[in-house]
Each structure stands twice: as structure tokens, then as C-alpha cells.
């Protein structure tokens with residue numbers, strides 16, 4: 001689905017690889033994808049690839065890159081490494097070797113070097129080391145795109161924005177029926193549903209993108225792309241999207257997060273137990289039930305899921321429910337046969353997404 005989304009935004013030759021999607025794009029497409037793609041985390045542009053059998057190879061490979069053509073000693077940078085190799089096992093150490101290589105190259109040529117800023121650098125460099133092959137990328141997103149900017153308040157175990165967006169996508173929802181998250185936490189699922197329904201670009205609230213620091217950055221082109229995408233934003237009907245949560249702090253977080261988005265006020269958020277919804281007939285239900293330690297210690301987790309299953313059976317006739325189980329073992333307690341289920345690991349957990357069609 002990420003490849004299809006990228007193609008719709010102008011990517012060419014998109015093909016799925018192990019951990020992502022490879023594609024080609026011109027500058028306009030690159031800006032559009034970074035601004036509008038909901039399902040991808042980072043858009044990385046490969047700079048160099050080389051054999052790497054140890055720290056020295058990594059250092060020399062990274063130092064051979066003409067960094068001075070990309071940025072200057074007045075900028076800041078950071079290196080983020082992702083390492084799956086027997087020869088270099090620690091991503092922190094690998095990142096450090098690349099950082100030293102960049103700094104040494106600048107120092108040799110200019111007598112000074114750019115500073116490192118690990119939080120908010122101008123230039124984001126990514127290193128992938130797979131077996132004996134290193135690839136150095138520029139992160140044109142400038143940090144993960146799941147940081148949309150609306151989620152400033154969170155509660156325990158928020159779902160990742162890109163996964164929430166994928167759930168909206170997989171549901172096939174076209175803003176044509178009521179969408180409800182009856183255990184909304186910080187409201188990620190309803191925020192993503194609102195953004196999809198109102199065509200709010202995924203990066204609408206992001207303050208900066210990595211591509212803005214590249215030497216060929218074209219501010220006028222970026223402004224045109226942004227203006228065009230923002231011009232597509234449309235209103236949603238009040239009450240089309242609704243949410244609820246039993247915890248008052250979750251309700252306040254969800255309301256606060258929604259308020260940052262255009263038309264966020266159209267989403268109703270109630271404080272209530274999911275069992276207090278009188279009827280959700282024919283609705284689309286998207287939710288991510290609790291799976292935390294608190295509930296386990298509080299006791300009857302199996303009973304909690306059985307009540308959710310009963311609620312779906314008895315009060316949600318004609319509804320479709322997409323439920324993300326943070327831990328797959330909870331699926332069996334719901335007592336319903338899913339139409340499908342997908343393994344989706346997230347946040348270090350072996351989660352499952354299941355779809356239930358209620359008749």
C-alpha cells in the first residue's frame with residue numbers, strides 16, 4: 001500500500017524491497033511525497049554504496065563522499081545508523097565513524113567542521129549497513145514523517161501515526177459512513193481519519209523537511225506544491241467521526257490533538273466506557289484496545305476482550321471493525337472470527353490487525 005501511495009503521488013519505478021519501497025522521483029515528486037504520504041516514515045536519497053568489512057572501510061567510504069557539495073561548515077548534521085552486520089554490530093559506533101569521516105573531510109578542506117546536532121540537525125544523514133554493504137543516504141524527510149505535529153499530548157501506548165493511517169486505508173473508508181474509535185486514547189486513529197477525510201496533507205503541521213537544506217532546494221517550487229495540496233483541504237460533516245475513552249486524560253489529550261488540525265472541532269469526543277455506546281450499527285469501528293501491564297495486573301483481561309466481542313456482536317450490526325491488538329494472544333479472547341488478520345509488529349511488540357464484519 002505504501003508503493004501504491006507513492007505512485008499516486010508521482011513516484012516512478014516503485015518496487016518493494018525488504019524494508020521499504022525503492023522508487024525514482026523528480027524534485028517536485030520528492031516534495032509532494034514528503035508532504036503528503038501518510039504511510040511512509042522516511043524518504044531517503046542514496047548518496048553512496050560501498051563494501052564495508054569493518055570500521056575502517058566505513059570511515060574511508062564515508063570520507064570519500066563530497067560532503068562539501070551538499071552542505072557547509074555553518075550547517076549542523078547528525079548521523080542515524082541502522083546496522084545488521086556481523087562485522088559492525090553497534091549502530092551508535094557505526095554512526096560515530098561516519099560522523100568522524102564527515103568532520104575530518106571538512107576540517108581537511110576548510111580548517112573547520114560543521115557541528116553535530118542530534119535533535120534537530122539541518123542535514124540528516126542515514127547509514128544502512130547490511131551484511132558487508134554500506135549505503136549512505138540523505139534523509140530528505142528530516143526525521144520520521146510519523147511525527148505529524150498534531151500529537152503533543154499522549155496517553156500510554158499510543159499507536160504509531162503511520163499504522164493508524166494504514167488502518168484507515170485498509171478499512172476502505174471513503175468518509176461515507178460514521179467512523180468511531182470507542183477507546184481513542186490520544187486520538188491518533190481519529191486524527192488520521194480526519195486528515196484522510198478532509199484531505200489534510202500528512203505534513204501540514206510539520207515545521208521543516210530535510211529537503212529544505214539540500215543545495216538544489218527550490219523554495220518557490222516547494223511553496224507551489226504546498227499551496228496546491230493545502231487548497232484541496234475540505235470540511236467533514238460534524239459527527240461523521242466520533243471517539244470516546246473511559247479515561248478523562250485521554251479525552252482531553254484527544255480533544256487537544258484534534259484541535260490542532262483543520263476541522264478538528266467536527267470530531268466529537270466523549271468520556272465513556274465503550275459499553276455505553278448505545279448502538280454503532282453500520283459504523284466503521286477502528287480501535288486499538290489496551291494491552292498494558294496495568295490491565296493485566298488489574299486482572300481480567302480475557303473478560304475485558306470477551307465484553308468487547310459481545311459489544312460488537314450485540315450492538316454493532318452491519319458494522320466493520322478493524323482492531324489492532326498490541327499483543328496477538330489477546331485476539332482469541334474476543335470470541336469472533338476475523339475476516340482477515342495481518343501480523344504487524346509495532347513498538348517492539350508482535351501485534352495483529354484483525355478485521356471483523358458484523359452481520
Ligand SMILES: C[S@@+](CC[C@H](N)C(=O)[O-])C[C@H]1O[C@@H](n2cnc3c(N)ncnc32)[C@H](O)[C@@H]1O
Pocket residue numbers: 155156157158159160182183184185186187188189244245246247250272273274275287288289290291
Ligand atoms: C492502547 S490505548 C489506545 C491508544 C490510542 N490508539 C492512541 O493512539 O493514543 C487503549 C485505550 O483504551 C482505553 N480504555 C480502556 N478500557 C476502556 C473501556 N472500557 N472503554 C473505553 N476505553 C477504554 C484506555 O483509557 C486507553 O486510552
